[in-house]
Amino acid sequence: MTEYTEDTWAVRNMAERAALPLPDYDHLPIGSLESRVRALTADEVEEVLAYERAHAHRLPVTELLTARLEQLLSGAEPTSGDPGAVRPEGPGRPNAGSPVSPATSPQPPSPTPHGTPDQRGRPRADRTWR
Secondary structure, three states: OOOOOHHHHHHHHHHHHHHOOOOOHHHOOHHHHHHHHHHOOHHHHHHHHHHHHHOOOOHHHHHHHHHHHHHHHOOOOOOOOOOOOOOOOOOOOOOOOOOOOOOOOOOOOOOOOOEEOOEEOOOOOOOOOO
């Protein structure tokens, strides 16, 4: 009997993920997954569905994959497109900080002439108080 360690399971899971027809499948949002599965054949959708059921078993994802598989088995054809194409959910620009700098910032507003609730305004110098 083979003894499985945590490392053995990690290597096995990495191999299963690498064999999937959708790169980085585990990190795809459902909205993106819907458009990407349209490029897969029935066999590929079955493969992804089996992986989903064996691992995360997310109901919306299994429903989406099952519906697409039924479409393909009913005669629908996979659409053209690259399932590995760069999508908006992919890594974007590295976080380089805020594009705002002191040079592009507006000047701070001047204080209101009447003061604030915690700081009373001062009377004008040309007025006399009686």
